[in-house]
Amino acid sequence: MSAAAPRRALVTGASGFIGAALTRRLLADGWEVHLVLRASSSTAGLPDAGGRLHLHRHDGSTLQLITILRSAAPDIVFHLASLFLATHKAEDIDRLINANLLFSTQLVEAMAACGARQLVNTGTSWEHYQDQAYNPVCLYAATKQAFNALLRYYIEVHGLRVVTLKLFDTYGAGDTRPKILNLLKRLANDGSTLGMSPGEQLMDLVYIDDVLDAFLLAAEQLSTQAGAMEEYGVSSGQPLPLKALAALYAEVSGKPLNIEWGGRPYREREVMVPWHSYRSVPGWRPKVGLAQGLALFHHA
Incomplete structure (x- = not known):
């Protein structure tokens, strides 16, 4: 056969x-x-x-x-x-x-x-x-x-x-996009100082391997779902303030981050609390914790 x-x-x-x-x-x-x-x-x-x-x-x-x-x-x-x-x-x-x-x-x-x-x-x-x-x-x-x-x-x-x-926000080893984690990585590596917003906005980060799992489960579901059109959020389910994210990054990298909190205003229509009335892909949950994911990202 x-x-x-x-x-x-x-x-x-x-x-x-x-x-x-x-x-x-x-x-x-x-x-x-x-x-x-x-x-x-x-x-x-x-x-x-x-x-x-x-x-x-x-x-x-x-x-x-x-x-x-x-x-x-x-x-x-x-x-x-x-x-x-x-x-x-x-x-x-x-x-x-x-x-x-x-x-x-x-x-x-x-x-x-x-x-x-x-x-x-x-x-x-x-x-x-x-x-x-x-x-x-x-x-x-x-x-x-x-x-x-x-x-x-x-x-x-x-x-x-x-x-x-x-x-939601996505990240992973080898990610070079100009997003918040690459700003934190730069601060950890070169010791420079950066002015940021007050830092109370909640960040919701999902590691790339978990994101890919969601895409593959979505592909499997297409042949069995009852409706012709479904939508799902791909969220960690555990958002945390930007200030706390920076503190965790400093801990994971072992280097202090020189951030001037409140050095710039919040962006217009800043997302302070992420969307939370979403449904997750059936059978999906994130497996990579934030500390583990940040370590993989920082040391890549």
Whole structure:
């Protein structure tokens, strides 16, 4: 009896930290993986194409994306590509709409044209400012919700089945994104001083291995879930104030952090208390504790 063919995944956003990690995880688990990348996207952090990894450069057109989907014939599409901006300027509007709405809609149009029906989509907890059903922290979060609304058409007319994972803060070994943990790492390593907000906002961090577990469980659920569209929060369940996070980082790194608390004001629409009216992916819980995760991050 011949061995079963590997499952096929198509991944967008593989040039990013989470997308690259998901690609490596899928390959390690025996999947055949097709990546859709822009012509300018870096492949640093990704294995060399070949074998079970296939790279497709998207020229920006819907028709070419249909050709890519037809060639890849994925069982599951993992959509992680997006442009994240905590605050935007007027000149950012085109980039935000093109990345988070235009490309996303082209993707599901291509799925519909090629008979691909299962999508794991990526959203953000920032769609739920002050724990509301919908209140975007920023325009980036608003574009995520706008695509979610567009998805309804493809679900009703083309039979797509969708799980949207709304991510909280994510981190892990090798993460070079310009986020709070890399600021703390720099302070620990070079002893510089940095002015920060008063530090009472709650931070909710999930380690990358746990994030990947959530994506794979979401993919499994697509074939069994009762509804055509479900959404889940991917949260540690244990948010802590930024001040406490900095203290824990100092303890883990063994180095003092020179922070001037209150040296700058809170950002406009700062998330003081993260969204907490979410449901978790059935069967998922975080396994990597924060102290362990920070040690892995700091010493990478």
